[in-house]
Amino acid sequence: MAEEKKNAEEKTSSFKKLLSSNLTWSVVAFIVLIIICTIFDHGFLSLKWNTNTGGLAGPLITMIQESARYLMIATGMTLVISTAGIDLSVGSTMAVAGAVAMQMLIGGSNVWVAILCALLVGLLIGCVNGALVSILGLQPFITTLIMMLAGRGLAKVITSGQNADASSIAGIAPLRWMANGFIVGIPANFIIAIIIVAIVGLLARKTAMGMMIESVGINPEASRMTGIKPRRILFMVYAISGLLAAVAGLFATASVMRVDVVKTGQDLEMYAILAVVIGGTSLLGGKFSLLGSAFGAIIIAMIRKTIITLGVDAAATPAFFAVVVIIVCVMQAPKVHNLSAEMKRKRALKAQSKAVAA
Amino acid sequence: MTDKKPIVVMKGITIEFPGVKALDNVDLSLYPGEVHALMGENGAGKSTMIKALTGVYKINAGSITVEGKPQLFKGTLDAQNAGIATVYQEVNLCTNLSIGENVMLGHEVRDKIGMINWKKTHAKAAGFLAEMGLGSLDTHAPLSSISIAMQQLVAIARSMVIDAKVLILDEPTSSLDANEVEELFAIIRKVRDSGVAILFVSHFLDQVYQISDKMTVLRNGKFIKEVVTKDTPRDELIGMMIGKSAEELSQIGTKKTRREPEPGEKPIASVHDFGKKGSINPVDMDIYKGQIVGFAGLLGSGRTELARLFFGADKADSGSFTFNGHKLTVADPSTALRNKIAYSTENRRDEGIIGDLTVRENILIALQATRGMFRPIPKKEADEVVDKYIKELNVRPADPNRLIKNLSGGNQQKVLIARWLATNPELLILDEPTRGIDIGAKAEIQQVVIDLAGQGIGVIFISSELDEVVRLSDDIEVLKDRHKIKEIENDDTVSQETIVQTIANTNVNSGKEE
Numbered sequence: 011m012a013e014e015k016k017n018a019e020e021k022t023s024s025f026k027k028l029l030s031s032n033l034t035w036s037v038v039a040f041i042v043l044i045i046i047c048t049i050f051d052h053g054f055l056s057l058k059w060n061t062n063t064g065g066l067a068g069p070l071i072t073m074i075q076e077s078a079r080y081l082m083i084a085t086g087m088t089l090v091i092s093t094a095g096i097d098l099s100v101g102s103t104m105a106v107a108g109a110v111a112m113q114m115l116i117g118g119s120n121v122w123v124a125i126l127c128a129l130l131v132g133l134l135i136g137c138v139n140g141a142l143v144s145i146l147g148l149q150p151f152i153t154t155l156i157m158m159l160a161g162r163g164l165a166k167v168i169t170s171g172q173n174a175d176a177s178s179i180a181g182i183a184p185l186r187w188m189a190n191g192f193i194v195g196i197p198a199n200f201i202i203a204i205i206i207v208a209i210v211g212l213l214a215r216k217t218a219m220g221m222m223i224e225s226v227g228i229n230p231e232a233s234r235m236t237g238i239k240p241r242r243i244l245f246m247v248y249a250i251s252g253l254l255a256a257v258a259g260l261f262a263t264a265s266v267m268r269v270d271v272v273k274t275g276q277d278l279e280m281y282a283i284l285a286v287v288i289g290g291t292s293l294l295g296g297k298f299s300l301l302g303s304a305f306g307a308i309i310i311a312m313i314r315k316t317i318i319t320l321g322v323d324a325a326a327t328p329a330f331f332a333v334v335v336i337i338v339c340v341m342q343a344p345k346v347h348n349l350s351a352e353m354k355r356k357r358a359l360k361a362q363s364k365a366v367a368a
Numbered sequence: 369m370t371d372k373k374p375i376v377v378m379k380g381i382t383i384e385f386p387g388v389k390a391l392d393n394v395d396l397s398l399y400p401g402e403v404h405a406l407m408g409e410n411g412a413g414k415s416t417m418i419k420a421l422t423g424v425y426k427i428n429a430g431s432i433t434v435e436g437k438p439q440l441f442k443g444t445l446d447a448q449n450a451g452i453a454t455v456y457q458e459v460n461l462c463t464n465l466s467i468g469e470n471v472m473l474g475h476e477v478r479d480k481i482g483m484i485n486w487k488k489t490h491a492k493a494a495g496f497l498a499e500m501g502l503g504s505l506d507t508h509a510p511l512s513s514i515s516i517a518m519q520q521l522v523a524i525a526r527s528m529v530i531d532a533k534v535l536i537l538d539e540p541t542s543s544l545d546a547n548e549v550e551e552l553f554a555i556i557r558k559v560r561d562s563g564v565a566i567l568f569v570s571h572f573l574d575q576v577y578q579i580s581d582k583m584t585v586l587r588n589g590k591f592i593k594e595v596v597t598k599d600t601p602r603d604e605l606i607g608m609m610i611g612k613s614a615e616e617l618s619q620i621g622t623k624k625t626r627r628e629p630e631p632g633e634k635p636i637a638s639v640h641d642f643g644k645k646g647s648i649n650p651v652d653m654d655i656y657k658g659q660i661v662g663f664a665g666l667l668g669s670g671r672t673e674l675a676r677l678f679f680g681a682d683k684a685d686s687g688s689f690t691f692n693g694h695k696l697t698v699a700d701p702s703t704a705l706r707n708k709i710a711y712s713t714e715n716r717r718d719e720g721i722i723g724d725l726t727v728r729e730n731i732l733i734a735l736q737a738t739r740g741m742f743r744p745i746p747k748k749e750a751d752e753v754v755d756k757y758i759k760e761l762n763v764r765p766a767d768p769n770r771l772i773k774n775l776s777g778g779n780q781q782k783v784l785i786a787r788w789l790a791t792n793p794e795l796l797i798l799d800e801p802t803r804g805i806d807i808g809a810k811a812e813i814q815q816v817v818i819d820l821a822g823q824g825i826g827v828i829f830i831s832s833e834l835d836e837v838v839r840l841s842d843d844i845e846v847l848k849d850r851h852k853i854k855e856i857e858n859d860d861t862v863s864q865e866t867i868v869q870t871i872a873n874t875n876v877n878s879g880k881e882e
Contacts, residue, residue, distance in 0.1 A: 222736075235711070237702040237706070
């Protein structure tokens with residue numbers, strides 16, 4: 011009997027754990043969104059083989075194609091936020107990297123050189139952020155806000171204010187494939203993104219990188235006293251964030267082979283922050299979850315897909331987006347989970363006061 | 369006394385954390401006009417009990433009644449509204465606000481349209497402060513401009529403003545010197561006589577006996593007994609606290625025999641003219657292998673400042689540091705650790721623990737930092753290190769995966785010592801390793817210090833408690849007003865009194881005894 015009771019207790023505690031995990035609620039939200047979409051569009055889950063592209067086709071496929079860029083910036087953002095910082099410049103960095111790649115292709119350079127330069131420029135922007143935050147000790151919010159504004163300007167300078175279009179240039183197949191191609195039927199950009207997330211994840215958890223980043227986010231002074239160099243850690247996370255934003259910029263521009271200096275990466279820093287929060291990493295820094303952020307990124311893409319599937323009016327999409335994000339966050343809030351226990355306790359108290367009164 | 373009605377009755381309080389009962393069916397009653405001491409070792413549940421009463425933790429079972437009304441605190445505000453005020457170990461006021469603003473925060477004097485009348489607010493604050501004998505304070509001065517001791521008194525004044533019925537003092541004396549303690553006690557007695565119930569928590573037995581009327585003893589989260597202070601001998605109290613008899617405790621007190629450096633032996637660390645402007649005046653000293661060097665001096669004498677220079681936490685701007693025969697410039701803690709110098713801070717919360725990491729991570733992090741980020745410690749080696757130190761230092765609970773912030777102060781301290789030992793230091797600096805720690809853990813840590821020296825580690829031992837310094841040290845460096853004033857070879861003729869006399873009678877500027 012006692013054993014049975016113990017088993018039952020264990021079951022409820024593991025169930026409670028499951029309920030309190032952000033990941034669980036991300037999955038629930040994802041499934042609910044799919045159900046809603048399927049109700050509106052019965053073909054939502056259908057997958058067809060497209061012989062032209064050599065890959066699967068369908069609403070879900072375009073969704074994960076779009077999620078690749080969110081995966082990139084959310085991964086970088088997770089590391090930055092873990093150090094109690096923030097990187098508002100990722101959207102602009104995407105535009106700069108895209109502008110560099112497109113402008114170089116138009117200028118006749120080799121596609122691989124263009125890709126490499128775009129990545130280097132992203133890394134450089136990240137390093138500038140990192141240097142300002144770590145060496146000069148500027149506030150991350152201000153530093154990256156300035157970089158966000160400066161980045162847009164830089165993108166315009168690179169393309170001389172035009173929306174550079176490289177779609178008619180020859181020899182751009184590898185870059186096009188990065189955004190639109192398929193590997194065994196699955197979008198290449200999604201697979202590349204997952205591989206990069208996995209590499210960052212392995213670096214974070216199989217080396218001491220993750221622990222040191224968290225340590226600096228939790229208590230920088232105590233970290234310094236353990237021999238960690240908090241400045242190096244800060245510099246590193248912003249550099250990584252810049253580099254990953256450049257990858258996202260390539261995904262975003264290569265799909266149409268065109269950079270829009272105003273719209274490429276616009277608002278995406280917010281999406282990245284939302285993905286991180288949905289993933290369960292606190293904006294106050296400390297413990298982070300890359301897996302959570304990855305799910306967060308996919309949810310963001312799914313919400314955007316839902317908007318299109320439901321045919322929400324263009325003017326109303328930001329509001330719709332906001333409402334869904336709030337619902338997801340509310341589902342995750344520990345207070346909501348404790349609601350029933352709270353009510354039980356309140357009833358008990360009332361009974362108690364009545365007893366005392368009597 | 370029996371005709372009085374209790375203000376607070378806590379009955380059958382149980383608080384569970386995942387996998388552990390922090391409190392198990394504990395009772396506590398507080399009466400007006402009484403000082404009640406909550407006694408127990410680290411981890412006995414004192415802090416948890418306080419947090420239950422102040423609304424920080426929710427209770428899983430039991431009841432809290434304040435003035436006859438059952439209460440269910442959902443947060444600290446509920447508890448405050450019920451008239452429960454707390455002064456914590458680390459003062460939790462706003463140091464950047466003025467003294468007056470701190471005293472009146474949330475209770476400022478307002479005019480008809482709801483604007484704050486600062487003049488009247490400060491006047492009222494001054495009134496409260498004067499009532500407690502603090503009339504000399506300028507209410508416009510920032511809180512940070514007065515000593516921690518005074519800040520604590522201001523915090524108590526604040527509890528009067530909110531018209532508290534219960535005042536909780538959690539380790540209020542841990543950073544005060546003897547005079548400040550007297551001042552604090554005078555004020556506690558005033559507050560007590562005005563009919564407030566006071567709950568007092570301290571590790572200093574003398575103080576508990578001096579100020580308290582009753583005591584409630586906890587052990588391992590369980591209620592042991594409520595006793596009247598003046599009827600309870602100390603050894604009986606200690607026995608109740610640690611669950612051991614008084615005889616078993618007596619062996620802690622013996623003085624260690626002095627280790628003399630061999631003729632011709634070279635010191636492991638040697639500094640010459642070593643100092644930093646505005647922080648510690650230049651110092652000369654040697655430390656030998658296996659020697660314990662005590663730093664004695666009052667708070668603010670420069671003990672910690674000197675120790676921080678050895679570790680590179682602050683950078684020395686004069687003199688030289690020879691370590692193992694090599695000249696060394698310790699620019700930062702990272703350099704110090706790679707050269708096998710470790711420093712355990714006196715400021716456990718801000719510079720020591722990394723709260724949201726596990727015990728395991730907290731032990732391994734310094735060793736990992738010396739190896740660099742991308743050379744992780746192999747899992748097997750890491751497990752061995754963690755297991756070894758958790759066992760050797762008797763960390764409780766012995767669960768490496770628990771977050772360090774959920775451990776009691778003494779056990780956090782043990783984890784931090786484990787962290788430094790894991791780096792295999794040749795010079796280990798322990799700054800107040802036994803502060804805020806109960807007798808049992810204190811004795812354990814003292815034994816660890818002696819064992820480490822026995823293994824050939826050079827130890828710098830810093831403590832405010834002179835008896836500890838005298839018992840453990842081979843040499844004692846006496847500091848006063850940021851100068852090293854004397855080096856004492858700690859043989860059998862040296863006692864606490866010797867050091868007190870040295871501090872009292874030495875003129876800092878001439879360096880001579882007056």
